[in-house]
Amino acid sequence: xxxxxxxxxxxxxxxxxxxxxxxxxxxxxxxRHGRQTICKRCSREHKYRTAEFVEVFRARGPDGMKCHFCAxxxxxxxxxxxxxxxxHSLDGDHENWTPENKVPTHHGCHGSHHNxxxxxxxWKGDVSKDAIRSMxxxxxxxxxxxxxxxRGQPWVSRYLREEET
Numbered sequence: 001x002x003x004x005x006x007x008x009x010x011x012x013x014x015x016x017x018x019x020x021x022x023x024x025x026x027x028x029x030x031x032r033h034g035r036q037t038i039c040k041r042c043s044r045e046h047k048y049r050t051a052e053f054v055e056v057f058r059a060r061g062p063d064g065m066k067c068h069f070c071a072x073x074x075x076x077x078x079x080x081x082x083x084x085x086x087x088h089s090l091d092g093d094h095e096n097w098t099p100e101n102k103v104p105t106h107h108g109c110h111g112s113h114h115n116x117x118x119x120x121x122x123w124k125g126d127v128s129k130d131a132i133r134s135m136x137x138x139x140x141x142x143x144x145x146x147x148x149x150x151r152g153q154p155w156v157s158r159y160l161r162e163e164e165t
Contacts, residue, residue: 009039053087056099068103069113086110115152132159 005015007025016022024039057064065074074085088105089096105113135145142160146153 009042012039012042014039047132053102053104054085054101056102057104062115064105067106067109069109072106074106084109101133111152115154130155136160 003017005017006022007016008014008154009025016025017035017162024041026038026040054065056109067074068088084107086105086107087109088103089104090101093101098139132145135148140148142156143153146156149156
């Protein structure tokens, strides 16, 4: 019987099955709902690509570093505060690193865009309440349910709370 991994890198698929394996993943929390789901190696590669794209955005001219959603200047280049830079993939394919597919956004604007469902090209609108309940009964975490149906975890949390009332 194969055990469910404690963590899986969402970029390369590396699985962490023991506490020792978890050393390969970042230690900080990604959100209040769970730990980081990207290994240290992929995290370094992502930071390198982000730095490359800052130069691409700046080369686009005065509007190059403006948030795609609110049109205000993106000032913070690192960190997780609401004004820091997040690179958004227009076509939803995070492996497509062509400059035309990437736009700068504020961390807060990017999260709002995806958590409202507007930014989820993978949203399966035909998912029934029974299907979500079934996943919950099988022991899926809210994050895993969100990944399966293409919604943000906060949306799943609100949805399940509404169902209880």
